[in-house]
Amino acid sequence: MTPALEIRGVRFGYGDLTAVWDVSLTVPRETTVALVGRNGAGKTTLLSGVAGLLRCQSGSVLLEGDDISKLPAHTRARRGLSFVQEGKRILRELTVRENLVLGTFGRPASRKDAKALIDQMCTRFPPLAEKLEQPAGALSGGQQQMLAIAQALVNRPSLLLLDEPASGLAPVVVDEVLALVSELKREGLAILIVSEGGEELLSGVADEVAVIDQGHLVLTAAAHEVTAEDITAAMGIGPDSGTVPVAR
Template sequence: MLTISNLTVFYGAIQALDSISLEVNQGEIVTMIGANGAGKSTTIRSISGLVRPRSGEIIFEGKPIQELPAHEIVKIGIGQSPEGRRVFANMTVRENLELGAYTRLQKKVEVSSDIEKMFTLFPRLKERERQSAGTLSGGEQQMLAIGRALMTRPRLLLLDEPSLGLAPFLVQSIFQIIRDINRQGVTVLLVEQNANQALRIANRGYVLETGNVVLAESAENLLKNDDVRKAYLGE
């Protein structure tokens, strides 16, 4: 579904990604793990068009997308929930969800039925429907950020650190939700600090170090791998 080959990204003179290649197949949950600065977010941001790669190719469903502007990439079916949630704090929960459906905002009936679907997925958001997003708790904001990304009707969902800064019991439920979303047919590319949890729900994983892929294995094997356990699972 998504194939990245030899992707190289610079921020000014600093190299963030050094010829990375990875692949996400239809229906999978693929996770990228690695330390801060390894290039996980940069990879995600290159896919969604927020960062322009210096070289390399990103192919989505057979078409190269690395030259497309970010809003076009959303239209062809890649949604992203960005790191740090970045909900529109000055707008209500409902308005945030509506913005997710920005490209089809004129189809009012369809949009409100999609919003109802989000409310069944995240009942907490229903209670907060008319509240401004800035007043939500961290966990609720994360749900809103994921819901907002799902409102773009993605076939591939990019999640950047969805569990960051959440209480442990919330982390559990966020991962449960990601699994549910995947079961409904959305392919997921997940970036996580919480490698343990991420590998438990993922099919495959990539380990990134300073802009390079150092390991690409099934999630099961990565969980068993001694180096990974030492470096990322804290054992």
């Protein structure tokens, strides 16, 4: 079956700086792939490039078999790619409802369909339903992350890119976010989730793991076939480095 996402030998960077070198990675349908790596390894750059926020210096990106490498970000969104950027990219001054409505603009929906999609999110995320007419900035950190994910879901994606969705959240909220990721996977979504640590592995959310270091993909494996030590070693984190290792 054609994979949800196929990344073939891509390079992405900023001006003269190349931050991701010749990376190839596949995300099969209904599969969650965790992309892990140290600070500055190139995780966000790779996701931003796949989403179309950075120009492809070389290589190609295929969404459900179609080459989207040259398409602008908004067209990729319309094709079913949703990107939740790190740091809760919601509009704090707008209400929760308005943020959700914005999410429906990626793939044009009739007013009736857009309303149905927002109703679905209210059922899925009761705390958002309760605060639908309040400014998004009034939500807790965890609820803002839920809103960011809900905003991505109303785009009816076939591929969801999640950049460190658990970052800065209380442990109980991290568990909620990871439970949601598992649920979305069960519902058939393909997910590429970035993590600096190993939360996704810990909770068994990821089916596959890809490790990136200094812009190079250094390990890809089925999650059940690698140990925490394999991953830590691939990340270039030694036992004496002082960096918290990936836990399992």
